[in-house]
Amino acid sequence: MLTSFDPLKGKRLQLLDEAGRLVKGKFPPLLEGEALVAAYRHMLRARVADDKALLFQRQKRIHTLPVNRGQEACAVGSALALGQDDWLVQSYRELGGLLVRGATIRNHLLYFKGSEWGSVHPGHPRILPLSVPIGSQITHAAGIAHAIRYQGGQEVVLAHFGDGATSQGDFHEGINWASVFKCPVIFFCNNNHYAISLPRHKQTASATIAQKAIAYGIPGLQIDGNDLLAVHAATRAAAEHARTEGPVLIEAFTYRMGPHTTADDPSIYRSAEEEAEWQPRDPLIRVRRLLESQGLWDDAREEAFRAEAAAETDQAMREVDELGETPVDEIFAWQYADRPRELARQQADYEAFLKWKEAR
Amino acid sequence: MLTSFDPLKGKRLQLLDEAGRLVKGKFPPLLEGEALVAAYRHMLRARVADDKALLFQRQKRIHTLPVNRGQEACAVGSALALGQDDWLVQSYRELGGLLVRGATIRNHLLYFKGSEWGSVHPGHPRILPLSVPIGSQITHAAGIAHAIRYQGGQEVVLAHFGDGATSQGDFHEGINWASVFKCPVIFFCNNNHYAISLPRHKQTASATIAQKAIAYGIPGLQIDGNDLLAVHAATRAAAEHARTEGPVLIEAFTYRMGPHTTADDPSIYRSAEEEAEWQPRDPLIRVRRLLESQGLWDDAREEAFRAEAAAETDQAMREVDELGETPVDEIFAWQYADRPRELARQQADYEAFLKWKEAR
Amino acid sequence: MPAMNLVQAIQSALDFKLADDERVLVFGEDVGHEGGVFRVTQGLQATHGERRVFDTPLSESVIMGAGLGMAVAGLRPVLEIQFCGFIYPAMNQLVTHVARMRNRTRGVFTVPMTIRLPYGGGIQALELHSESMEAMLAHIPGLKVVIPSTPYDAKGLLISAIECEDPVLFMEPKKVYRAFRQEVPAEAYRIPLGKANRVQEGTRITLVAYGAMMRVARQAVDLAAKDGLSVELIDLRSIYPMDTETVLDSVRKTGRLAILHEGPMSFGVAAELIARVNEEALMSLEAPPRRICGFDTIMPLPMGEQHYMPTPERVLFELLQLHSFPE
Amino acid sequence: MPAMNLVQAIQSALDFKLADDERVLVFGEDVGHEGGVFRVTQGLQATHGERRVFDTPLSESVIMGAGLGMAVAGLRPVLEIQFCGFIYPAMNQLVTHVARMRNRTRGVFTVPMTIRLPYGGGIQALELHSESMEAMLAHIPGLKVVIPSTPYDAKGLLISAIECEDPVLFMEPKKVYRAFRQEVPAEAYRIPLGKANRVQEGTRITLVAYGAMMRVARQAVDLAAKDGLSVELIDLRSIYPMDTETVLDSVRKTGRLAILHEGPMSFGVAAELIARVNEEALMSLEAPPRRICGFDTIMPLPMGEQHYMPTPERVLFELLQLHSFPE
Ligand SMILES: Cc1ncc(C[n+]2csc(CCOP(=O)(O)OP(=O)(O)O)c2C)c(N)n1
Ligand SMILES: Cc1ncc(C[n+]2csc(CCOP(=O)(O)OP(=O)(O)O)c2C)c(N)n1
Numbered sequence A, B: 001m002l003t004s005f006d007p008l009k010g011k012r013l014q015l016l017d018e019a020g021r022l023v024k025g026k027f028p029p030l031l032e033g034e035a036l037v038a039a040y041r042h043m044l045r046a047r048v049a050d051d052k053a054l055l056f057q058r059q060k061r062i063h064t065l066p067v068n069r070g071q072e073a074c075a076v077g078s079a080l081a082l083g084q085d086d087w088l089v090q091s092y093r094e095l096g097g098l099l100v101r102g103a104t105i106r107n108h109l110l111y112f113k114g115s116e117w118g119s120v121h122p123g124h125p126r127i128l129p130l131s132v133p134i135g136s137q138i139t140h141a142a143g144i145a146h147a148i149r150y151q152g153g154q155e156v157v158l159a160h161f162g163d164g165a166t167s168q169g170d171f172h173e174g175i176n177w178a179s180v181f182k183c184p185v186i187f188f189c190n191n192n193h194y195a196i197s198l199p200r201h202k203q204t205a206s207a208t209i210a211q212k213a214i215a216y217g218i219p220g221l222q223i224d225g226n227d228l229l230a231v232h233a234a235t236r237a238a239a240e241h242a243r244t245e246g247p248v249l250i251e252a253f254t255y256r257m258g259p260h261t262t263a264d265d266p267s268i269y270r271s272a273e274e275e276a277e278w279q280p281r282d283p284l285i286r287v288r289r290l291l292e293s294q295g296l297w298d299d300a301r302e303e304a305f306r307a308e309a310a311a312e313t314d315q316a317m318r319e320v321d322e323l324g325e326t327p328v329d330e331i332f333a334w335q336y337a338d339r340p341r342e343l344a345r346q347q348a349d350y351e352a353f354l355k356w357k358e359a360r
Numbered sequence C, D: 001m002p003a004m005n006l007v008q009a010i011q012s013a014l015d016f017k018l019a020d021d022e023r024v025l026v027f028g029e030d031v032g033h034e035g036g037v038f039r040v041t042q043g044l045q046a047t048h049g050e051r052r053v054f055d056t057p058l059s060e061s062v063i064m065g066a067g068l069g070m071a072v073a074g075l076r077p078v079l080e081i082q083f084c085g086f087i088y089p090a091m092n093q094l095v096t097h098v099a100r101m102r103n104r105t106r107g108v109f110t111v112p113m114t115i116r117l118p119y120g121g122g123i124q125a126l127e128l129h130s131e132s133m134e135a136m137l138a139h140i141p142g143l144k145v146v147i148p149s150t151p152y153d154a155k156g157l158l159i160s161a162i163e164c165e166d167p168v169l170f171m172e173p174k175k176v177y178r179a180f181r182q183e184v185p186a187e188a189y190r191i192p193l194g195k196a197n198r199v200q201e202g203t204r205i206t207l208v209a210y211g212a213m214m215r216v217a218r219q220a221v222d223l224a225a226k227d228g229l230s231v232e233l234i235d236l237r238s239i240y241p242m243d244t245e246t247v248l249d250s251v252r253k254t255g256r257l258a259i260l261h262e263g264p265m266s267f268g269v270a271a272e273l274i275a276r277v278n279e280e281a282l283m284s285l286e287a288p289p290r291r292i293c294g295f296d297t298i299m300p301l302p303m304g305e306q307h308y309m310p311t312p313e314r315v316l317f318e319l320l321q322l323h324s325f326p327e
C-alpha cells in the first residue's frame, strides 16, 4: 500500500465513502463486524465526552480545552492499529485514541480541571502526556522508537501532530532522526486545515503534507482522515513498514469541526459555508451508515450507547467536581526524585504563611 | 533550467567536465572570455589566501579557522551571479564569494586573529557576518528577502550553508517561510559530504538534498559544485526565478579537500583513497584547463597571479600582525546603542583594576 | 482622555507606530487576520493592510530569525511570540543573533526589533501558558527587557521600545490585559526604557514589583497600611537595564527590602536586585531582604496554581516578617 | 592510582557506566567514530560498539528530544551538546519537556538523562565557543547543574549524574580539559551532587568559584596570601541544587564574600548566592559582597577576550578592595 501511493500524484486513500459505502479497490477493510462496531463505539464515546466537556467548560467546571469533533476517525482508527505494547505519543486532540488505549474520560476531565493526575492513566499504558509546545513531541517519538530498536523490541510508536506542527523545526529534526536510524515510528499528521486561525495553505507552500516525506527518503501518503477504514488500514500498513524498514509519514486529510479550543471563535476566520461543507463528511456518520447497512447498528443502539457514554461522562465530571485543590506538598514533591534544599525551604516558608493565614 | 531538473531523477547539472571540456547541451556557459578569467582569478586568490591562512594559523598568528580548499567554485560561481545590491548570507566557508563581493583578505585574517572589525567590510557591501550556529542564517535570508519584497525591491538573497545544516530546524523553518511568502532567496547548500566527521549519508536518509525542495513546493536541483560554470548558471537561473516566483534550493555536490578547521584531523574519519579520488576534481584545475585551451591563461600568468595573491596575503597578515588587543572601551561600547548603567559600572570597575595593575 | 485597558493601550501604540513609520511590520502566529489570541492586534490588519500586519507559519525560530533579517535590511519588526512559554524554540536566534548583531558587526548591522511576549500566571491556563521567565531573558547580554503594569505605561513603553535601536523584549502581563481601565492619551507619548516608577511613598519597607504582580503589591501595601505598616512601592518596569538608583534611594530610607515576582525564585530578578543593593547600600539594610516569588518548580496546573502565584496575603505575611526582624 | 587529566577522567566515568549499565547510551555530534571534537569520547565506540556510542545528525533539538524519548522508554542517555553556545536550539526540549516530565506525570515518566556540555572561555576560540550560561540553565525548574573543576571531581560527579534519576547538566570546563593531571582512581566512585567543597581554609574572606575559575581562584588566593591576606576558597561544584550551607558557614567566619564566575554578571550565579547569604547570614556580612564576573556583553573575539575573562590579578584586586572596606 505504502509504495503504491506516490504523494506527488495527488491521490488520497479512501476505503469508505461519504455515503458510507465501501470503496471498491485493492485494499479490503481490516475492520469488520464486531471489531467495526467496537471502533464506532470508541468514536461515539469520544464524541459524547467531547461535546459534554465543552458544556462543562461553559459551566466553568473545567478550564480551556481543545475540541475533538470531526477528528475521531483519525484518533480511533490509528490507535486501533497499535498493539498493547506500542506507544502513543499524542498531541492534544486525540481523545478517541486515548480512550482506545485505556485512558478514562474521568482523567480527561481531571486534566482540564487542572490536575497533573489527569495524565496518569490506569495501568500506565504507553501514552505520553499531551504535548503543548507544538511539534515538540515528534522528537520524543523518534527517541522512544530508537530505544525500541536498541532493545530489540518489536513495538512501534504512533506520533500525532497537526498541520501547523509541520512548520516547526522539531517536525523536521524528529523525522530526519527517525529516518537516519530507521526507527519504528508512524508520523501521523492530522491535517485539519487550520492552526488556530491560520489556514493550511498559508502554513506551507507544498501541495500536500504527505510529500514532505520525500525530504527524508521515507514513504508518505495522504489519506481521507474522516474515513475510519482508511485511517486504520494505512496505520496498520505503516506499522508493518515501521517495524522492519523505518518511519512513515501519513497525512490524514480531515477537519476540525469545532473551535480550536473553548477559548477560540472560528467564525472570525472561516465561513459558515465551509463548515457546512464538511458537515456531511462527519467521520461518525459514514461508519454508522455502513454498520446500519450491515444490520450491525440501529437507532436504538445509538440511543442506548449515547446515553451510556453521557452517563459515564456525567459521573466522571461529578467525581472530578468533588476533588479539591492540589495539596501543597505535591507541588514540591514531584519536581525531583529527591527534594533539593531550595524546594524544602520554599515549601517551609509557604507553609508558615498558610499557618499564619489560618491563625489570623 | 530549474524545471527541467527533477530532483528525483538523480540528475546533476554539469557544464564543464573534469577534463576542462565544455559539456555539450542546452545550457551555454554564461561566463566566457575575460569574465571567465576574472572568475578564475577570484578562485585562485581565495585558494592562495586560504592556503596561507592555514600556514599562519600554524604559526599562531591567527586562531582556529575553517578551510575552504575545494569549494571555491561554489563560493565564487554563486557570488558572481549576484548584482551589486543583492545580499550574501554566508556560512563560514565562502571566502571566494566574500572576495568577489569586495571583502578583503586582510579582514579575513583580522577576523580569525580575533577582531570584530574583521566583519566590517569596506563600503559595507550587503554581506552578513559569518554564522557560527549551524543553519541559523537560513532564517535571516528569509527575513531579508521578506523585507526586499515588502519594499518592492528587485534584489535577491543568496544563502550558503552546508549539508550538515540541512538537519537543523532552521533549515526547515527558513525555507518554509520563504516558500509561503515567495521571498527572493537562493538557498545554496554546499554539500561537501561531511559535517565535521559525519558523512553525508548519516546526516539524512534522502538520496539527495535537492529533493528536500519538494517539501516546500519549490524547485530543487543538484549541480556539480566543483564546476564553476554549472554553479554560476544555476545560481543565475535561480536568481531569476527567485525575483519573480520565490525561493529555489540548490544542492552543490562538492568536497571539502582540507580539514574542517585547522583544529580538525580528517584522517580519523575519511580515507586517503577517498581524498585522492577528489583530487582531480579540484574546481580550479578544470577552469584553468578550459582557459588554457582557449589561450586565455598559461603557466606564466598562473605564476604571476599566484605571486601577486601571495604577496597581498602576506602584506595583509603583516598589517594584522601589527594590531594590538581590542581596546577596553570597545567591549562595552558596541553592545547597545546607548550604554546601560550596568555596563558603565562594570567598565569603571574593570578600568579601576587596570589602573591599579599598572600602578603596582 | 479615553479610558483603555492594557490590550487597548498596546493596540493604540501599535496603531500609532504602524501609521507613523513605514518600516514597522507587525507579525506572528494568528496576529493578522484574527488579531491575536488575545485580540491585541485586532483591527490592525484591516487598517494597515496585510503587508504590514500578517500571520506567519507556526515556527518561532524563523519568526525570530526572519525578524532579524528584516531588521538588518532596514525595517523595524514588531513580532509576537504567542506565550512566554513558547519563546524557547526561538532562543537560539535570540541569543546567538538578535542580541549579538550590533556588537559583532561594530554597528554596521543592528536589530531595532520589538518582541511582544505575553507572560504570567494566575489565569488558570493550560501548561506553558503561564510562565514568567524574564530573568532568563535579562541574563542574555544585548537585550532589553521591559514589563509594563498599567495601560498608561504600556503605551508609552511600547512606543519607546519600537523606537529603540536595539532589540527589546516587551513582556505583557496577560492577567492585566482586561483587568482594569485607565485614562490613556489618544496621542503618542514615550516613557523611557530603564526607569522604575515609585508609585507609592512609604517609610518602613521598600517593596519592588512589576507587571501583574503590581496589583498584588498594591493590595498588599493597602493591607499593610491597615496594620499600620508604611510600605514604599516601586514598579521596576524595566528588568534590563534595571533602575537600581530608584531602589537604592528607597532602601537607604526604609532599610528594608522585599521583592515580589512570579518567576521561579532561584536565579531570578529578586536575587539580582539584592546583589545590587548589597553592592551599593549594604550598610543601609536593617534586615535580610525577602524574596516573594514563584517556587523552583514548574507552574502547577490550575488546581494547584493558587499556591504558586503570590497573593496579597502572602505578600503581607512576608512584609510583616520583614518588619519584625529581628525577633 | 593513574594520573588523569579532565578528559581522561570523564572518559573513564563514561567507560565505566557503559560497561556497568546496558541502559546507558552515549551520543551527540561527532562523539561516535571521531570521539568528539575534544576527543572526550575517544575509544568508547570501539570498546562498546556503535549501538551504544554513536553520532547523530547535526540537530540539537532532536538530540535533546530523542534523548528524552529514550529516557522515558527506560534508557539512560548521556548526550553531548558540542559547546555551551549550541544548547539554545535544544532549549525548548530542555525547558518544556526534559525538566518537566516527572512532575507532569507524577513520576510515571522520568528523565534520568545526563547532558554533557563543554563550556567556558579563555581558549581563544571562535564565536559561541566560549560561553558560560549556567545561570540561565540553573533557573530552569527541574534541572540539576553541576560543574567539576578537577579530574577527580569530574569522574565522581559524572558517575553520580548518570545514576541520578533526574536530568543533570554536566558542564565541562574546556579550559581545564588538558590543563593538568591528578591522581584519579581507576575504579568507580561517586561524589554526591549538590555538595560544595571547601578546598582551602582562610580567615578574612570567603571566595566562591567553580569550574575553570577554580584555577584562577587558587592563584589569586596564593597571591593574596603573599599580601598577607588569608582567603577561604570554596568550590561550589553544583549550581543547582546549591550548597548554601558550606558558604554560609564560611561567611559567618570571615564576614566577607567574593564570588567568581565567567558568565555575565547580571542575573548570574553570584547574584543568587548573595541573595541566599543575605537571607541567612546578612548580619555576618562586614562588607558588600563582590561579584567578579564576565561582563554583560557577549564574549569578545580573541583579541579582546583577555579583558572579559577574570584573571588571578583581577581577582586579587577585588579581594583587596573587599578586604579594605570600608575605606
Ligand atoms: C511552540 C508553540 N507555539 C505556539 C503555540 C500556540 N498554539 C497552540 S495550538 C496552535 C495551533 C496548532 O495547529 P496544528 O498543529 O494544526 O494543530 P491543531 O490545533 O489544528 O490540532 C498554536 C499556534 C504552542 N502551543 N506551541
Ligand atoms: C548549532 C551548532 N551546533 C554545532 C556546531 C559545531 N559545528 C561547527 S561546524 C559543524 C559541521 C557543519 O557541517 P556542514 O553544515 O556540512 O558545513 P561544513 O562545515 O561541512 O561546511 C558543527 C557540528 C555549530 N557550529 N552550531
Ligand SMILES: [Mg+2]
Pocket: A162, A163, A164, A190, A191, A192, A193, A194, A195, A196
Ligand atoms: Mg491543524
Ligand SMILES: [Mg+2]
Pocket: B162, B163, B164, B190, B191, B192, B193, B194, B195, B196
Ligand atoms: Mg558539510
